Amino acid sequence: MKIRAYIFSLLSLVFIANAVNAVTFSASVSPSTAESGQSNVLINFTVTDTGAVNITQLNITLPPGFNFTGVSNTNTTSSYTSLTTTPSWTNTSSVGIVGAGQPVNFSIYVNTPKTTGTNAFNVTALDANSAFTSNNASVTLSDT
DSSP, X not given: OHHHHHHHXXXXXXXXXXXXXXXXXXXXXXXXXXETTOSSEEEEEEEEEOSSSOEEEEEEEOOTTOEEEEEOOOSOOSEEEEETTEEEEEOOSTTOSBOTTOEEEEXXXXXXXXXXXXXXXXXXXXXXXXXXXXXXXXXXXXXX
């Protein structure tokens, strides 16, 4: 019984430590609506680091049916890396790509699917302490 209590306590501490150290950020997208079945639609993600540690890597995972076609200028000096369908920016120095308390824009071009509805882009961030988390930013596609 003492072993179970010890293991439970240890796992609880690990969970709490990870929750406290997780990177915190907000992600918004503009425009929040677009037309379905279009080519090279520019979508801008504004990522704001709401934590105390700089973000060093950012990945944007596209929803099914969207095709990544390229990046636009961002207001970050960090290098862009294409992971085929997942745009990614990285700067592993302590400066990172998004400073604590700062907003940074990341812009990509996509081809939109012909279906309509709300689609969630998954934005994943890694901070200088190697903690990561993700948020969704949604775009609603309509047929005009």
